[in-house]
Amino acid sequence: xxxxxxxxxxxxxxxxxxxxxxxxxxxxxxxxxxxxxxxxxxxxxxxxxxxxxxxxxxxxxxxxxxxxxxxxxxxxxxxxxxxxxxxxxxxxxxxxxxxxxxxxxxxxxxxxxxxxxxxxxxxxxxxxxxxxxxxxxxxxxxxxxxxxxxxxxxxxxxxxxxxxxxxxxxxxxxxxxxxxxxxxxxxxxxxxxxxxxxxxxxxxxxxxxxxxxxxxxxxxxxxxxxxxxxxxxxxxxxxxxxxxxxxxxxxxxxxxxxxxxxxxxxxxxxxxxxxxxxxxxxxxxxxxxxxxxxxxxxxxxxxxxxxxxxxxxxxxxxxxxxxxxxxxxxxxxxxxxxxxxxxxxxxxxxxxxxx
Amino acid sequence: xxxxxxxxxxxxxxxxxxxxxxxxxxxxxxxxxxxxxxxxxxxxxxxxxxxxxxxxxxxxxxxxxxxxxxxxxxxxxxxxxxxxxxxxxxxxxxxxxxxxxxxxxxxxxxxxxxxxxxxxxxxxxxxxxxxxxxxxxxxxxxxxxxxxxxxxxxxxxxxxxxxxxxxxxxxxxxxxxxxxxxxxxxxxxxxxxxxxxxxxxxxxxxxxxxxxxxxxxxxxxxxxxxxxxxxxxxxxxxxxxxxxxxxxxxxxxxxxxxxxxxxxxxxxxxxxxx
Numbered sequence: 001x002x003x004x005x006x007x008x009x010x011x012x013x014x015x016x017x018x019x020x021x022x023x024x025x026x027x028x029x030x031x032x033x034x035x036x037x038x039x040x041x042x043x044x045x046x047x048x049x050x051x052x053x054x055x056x057x058x059x060x061x062x063x064x065x066x067x068x069x070x071x072x073x074x075x076x077x078x079x080x081x082x083x084x085x086x087x088x089x090x091x092x093x094x095x096x097x098x099x100x101x102x103x104x105x106x107x108x109x110x111x112x113x114x115x116x117x118x119x120x121x122x123x124x125x126x127x128x129x130x131x132x133x134x135x136x137x138x139x140x141x142x143x144x145x146x147x148x149x150x151x152x153x154x155x156x157x158x159x160x161x162x163x164x165x166x167x168x169x170x171x172x173x174x175x176x177x178x179x180x181x182x183x184x185x186x187x188x189x190x191x192x193x194x195x196x197x198x199x200x201x202x203x204x205x206x207x208x209x210x211x212x213x214x215x216x217x218x219x220x221x222x223x224x225x226x227x228x229x230x231x232x233x234x235x236x237x238x239x240x241x242x243x244x245x246x247x248x249x250x251x252x253x254x255x256x257x258x259x260x261x262x263x264x265x266x267x268x269x270x271x272x273x274x275x276x277x278x279x280x281x282x283x284x285x286x287x288x289x290x291x292x293x294x295x296x297x298x299x300x301x302x303x304x305x306x307x308x309x310x311x312x313x314x315x316x317x318x319x320x321x322x323x324x325x326x327x328x329x330x331x332x333x334x335x336x337x338x339x340x341x342x343x344x345x346x347x348x349x350x351x352x353x354x355x
Numbered sequence: 356x357x358x359x360x361x362x363x364x365x366x367x368x369x370x371x372x373x374x375x376x377x378x379x380x381x382x383x384x385x386x387x388x389x390x391x392x393x394x395x396x397x398x399x400x401x402x403x404x405x406x407x408x409x410x411x412x413x414x415x416x417x418x419x420x421x422x423x424x425x426x427x428x429x430x431x432x433x434x435x436x437x438x439x440x441x442x443x444x445x446x447x448x449x450x451x452x453x454x455x456x457x458x459x460x461x462x463x464x465x466x467x468x469x470x471x472x473x474x475x476x477x478x479x480x481x482x483x484x485x486x487x488x489x490x491x492x493x494x495x496x497x498x499x500x501x502x503x504x505x506x507x508x509x510x511x512x513x514x515x516x517x518x519x520x521x522x523x524x525x526x527x528x529x530x531x532x533x534x535x536x537x538x539x540x541x542x543x544x545x546x547x548x549x550x551x552x553x554x555x556x557x558x559x560x561x562x563x564x565x566x567x568x569x570x571x572x573x574x575x576x577x578x579x580x581x582x583x584x585x586x587x588x589x590x591x592x593x594x595x596x597x598x599x600x601x602x603x604x605x606x607x608x609x610x611x612x613x614x615x616x617x618x619x620x621x622x623x624x625x626x627x628x629x
Contacts, residue, residue, distance in 0.1 A: 053517055073520045074529075086518035090536040100522030151522065 002065050004029040004187060005050070005155060010059035011211075012045055019045040021211035022059070027204075032181050032188045034198040037208035038234075043191045044159060046208075050189065051157050052076045063154065074103075079153035083160040085144040087132040093143050094119075094128035100151040118150045121180070138169050149184070156181075158190040162197065174200045195235050199223065207231050227271070229353045232281045239322050240281045240353070246274050252347050255280055261318025262296050266350035279353040286349035287324035289314070289335060295344030298322065300337050314343055378595065385588035392583050402589040412590060415574035418485055419554055422570060426492035427500075427549035433493070434500030434545055435538075439530070441501075442508040460498045468495060469562035476563060483565030491563040492556060496549035503548060507541035508534075540612035547605035551598045 003026030012020040020042040027033045035043040048054045050061060052073030060069045068076055079100070088096050094115060101111045119125045122142045132140060141161065148156055161177075162170045178201050181188050192198050198205050199219040206216045207230075215222055215231050226232035229240060241264065244256040253266045257280060264280050272278050289300075289312060298316040305311075310333055314322045322343055326333075335341060359367075385403070389396025406412055437457055444450070460468060472491045476483055511534060519529035535542075557572040564573065575590055 051521060053520075072525075073517070074523050074525050078521075080518070080521045082514045082518055084512055084514050086512060086514040088515060088518075088533055088537075099519070099524075103523030147518075147522070 002062070003027055004031075004064060005189075006062045007046075007050075008060045008062065010046070010049065010061065011057050012042075012049060012054060013057050018211050020049070020056075023211075023213050025206060025213060025216065027187065027189065029187055030185055031203045032178065032190070032201055034202040034205040035189065035191045035208060036193070036195060036198040036205050036234075038193055041208040042211040043193075043208050047080075047157050047159055047189065047191045050155070051078055051080045077154040078157055079148040079151050079155075080157040080159065081144050081148045081161050083163055085132075085140050085164075087140060087143055087147070089132055091131075092128065093124060093130050093132070093135070096132065096143060097124075097128075097147050097150050100147065104151075114150055118146045122146045122149075137164055138173070141165060141173065145180075149180075149186075153186070155187045155189060158188060160191055160193070162192075170197070171200075177201055199235075207234060209234075224351075226281070226351065226353065229279055229281070229355060232351065232353055236283065237323060238281045238283050239287070240279050241320065243274075243278045243280050243352070253352075259318060259320050260296055260322075261316050261320070264296075264350060265347040266352055267347050269352055272352040272354050274352075277355060281351045281353055282345050282349050284311070284323040284325040285309075285327075286345050287322065287343050288345060289324050289326075289341045289343055291335070291339065291341060293342050293344070295342040296322065297340070297342055300335055300339045300341055303333065303335070303337055312341075314341060316343075381588055382592050382595070384585065385592040387585050387588070390585065392585055392588070402585045403593075405586050406589045406593070409586070412571070412574055415569050415571040418488075418568055419571040422485060422489045422492055422560075423550045423553040426489045426496060426553045427546045429489075429493040430496040430500040430549040431504075431542060431546045433497050434504050434549075435535075435542070437497070437501045438504040438508045441505055443513065457501050458498055460495055461502075465495075465558045469559045472559065473562045483563060484568040487563045487565065488560050488568065488570065491559050492553040495556070495559060496552045499552060500545040500549050503545040504538065504541050507538050511537055540608050543608045544605040547601045547608075551601040551605075554601075555594060555598060 005025075005027040007023055007025040007027075010020060010023045011018070023046065035046060037043045045054060049056050052068075052071060052075075056069060060067055062068065063077065088099065091099065097115050097118060098111050101114060106114075115128070116125075119128060122145060124139070124142055124146055127135065127139060127143075132143065135143065141164070145161070158177075162173050165173060174197055177188070190198075190201065202219060204216060204218055205222050206213045207222060208214065209230055215227050217225075222231060223235050226235065232238045232240065241257045241260040243264075244258060246256070247254045248268055251268050253268050253274075255264045255266055257264050260280075266280055288295075296316050298314040300312055301315040301321070302313040303310065305328075307328065309325050309327050312324045312326070312335065314324060316322055324343060384392060384395075386398050386400065387394075387396055388399035388401065441450070441454060441457070469491070472487075472494065473483075476487050476490075481487055515533050515537070516526070516529045519533045520526060524532065555572060556570075557576060560570045560573055561576075564570070569577070571590070571594065575587055578584070578587060
């Protein structure tokens with residue numbers, strides 16, 4: 001089935017440098033899709049190719065089945081919100097928002113009506129006569145959003161849209177973006193390096209590294225079942241141990257791991273071949289620490305308190321470290337630095353990872 | 356800040372005197388009532404009246420201002436195009452060479468430029484006159500205009516034009532409607548700089564002119580052959596005044612733009628990030 005936006009064998013290289021390397025992606029109508037990765041992974045280049053600012057070296061971009069690869073930026077039904085906001089400093093907020101509508105040759109009455117609508121939606125009505133220089137960071141961000149949305153694009157592209165906002169305002173704005181996107185029923189594609197942001201806003205996330213897409217899935221899919229060490233480590237914190245010999249009994253595996261210093265149990269999966277190098281990972285919040293019983297033995301090396309939770313770093317007998325977290329439920333910690341502990345977790349909490 | 360020592364004060368004084376004493380003397384003697392240049396005969400503005408009544412001087416001034424205005428306009432337009440190429444196209448074959456070639460006229464001996472332009476006009480069979488002076492002045496002021504415009508364009512966020520294109524504006528129109536309005540102070544100072552440079556040029560004008568077209572500096576130079584008259588002092592003071600006005604205006608325009616930028620930051624700071 002043809003996706004709303006389909007990206008086919010897309011590649012972009014600058015001389016010898018490959019920014020985007022043979023990407024295939026399908027994005028559906030009404031999705032809030034994230035391109036997530038560290039800086040230099042090609043996510044911005046990919047977004048700029050969708051916007052029409054960069055010409056792909058090879059491959060095609062299709063929108064509703066129509067090939068738009070060679071359509072210049074000013075003729076594409078996409079609009080972009082820039083990282084720097086790129087508000088026109090010489091125009092008022094109202095005329096910034098009107099700019100795109102004027103290019104379409106809409107009549108004055110229609111322009112005014114649509115500016116009024118979008119301004120109300122984004123609480124900009126009182127600011128229409130101001131110049132961008134007279135606005136706060138948060139207000140500018142809303143103007144940039146209004147200017148892109150007022151054109152009613154088929155796809156809204158957001159390039160690190162919240163990078164310049166402080167943390168509290170960011171969280172607020174993320175929720176605001178999700179609300180807007182649901183209300184308008186538009187397709188949003190956002191580029192971000194902040195995994196927390198991607199998880200909060202997206203319907204699906206594509207995790208990118210060195211110009212390639214490593215994994216695509218819903219936030220819980222990519223967090224709960226990462227398919228590679230890179231994805232597991234990039235999304236949140238995790239403990240990773242190299243796996244050795246594995247014995248299967250029923251649906252369960254018993255894995256010898258020199259790194260962990262003992263056997264680790266995991267649920268069997270056919271996804272990861274065990275005859276090649278593989279790793280076992282477990283999220284810190286799934287690890288249980290006890291002063292007695294079975295599991296991996298170690299000592300508490302560090303304890304930190306963040307309010308929401310306590311974070312323990314355990315030095316295992318093998319020499320490796322293991323992180324564990326416990327949600328703060330009001331009780332004092334029964335563990336202190338230097339205590340001998342046993343770490344264990346359910347086989348379902350273990351994830352097998354390929355390279 | 357440390358207090359300047361007597362040595363500092365003295366060196367400033369000497370430096371300024373070295374630079375400006377001749378000019379001060381010139382301005383003072385332009386108001387000399389005596390016919391003899393070196394003898395003070397009381398305050399008078401008679402030489403200014405003589406200058407304004409001299410048709411040859413007025414004719415020269417007209418040529419000078421026309422040449423300066425036209426060549427400054429041409430240099431600003433060409434300089435904008437050159438700056439766009441240099442700033443927006445970061446990588447292309449021969450970029451370093453082009454950059455060097457754009458700036459070379461700044462340090463090239465004026466006589467060399469003047470001779471080469473004369474040769475070119477003769478070879479091409481172009482009749483020498485106000486047109487050839489204007490062309491030559493455009494050439495030599497172009498590099499100064501380019502430098503001023505280039506430094507402004509570097510600061511200008513390239514995503515402004517991208518945003519305009521994204522909103523449905525074709526590339527050329529995006530430059531005109533978004534980048535140019537934000538370059539106005541730089542355009543004005545590039546124009547004023549080119550204008551003043553053209554106004555006081557003697558060497559290039561002399562080489563590229565033809566019969567009947569003399570700029571003001573050329574008129575002055577030819578009069579000096581018959582001795583320095585108080586009239587010359589008066590014309591020179593007028594030219595000096597015009598040039599100073601032009602430079603001060605250019606300075607003011609760019610400073611105002613700077614302060615507007617500062618106020619912007621201040622305002623942001625006051626309103627806070629909410």
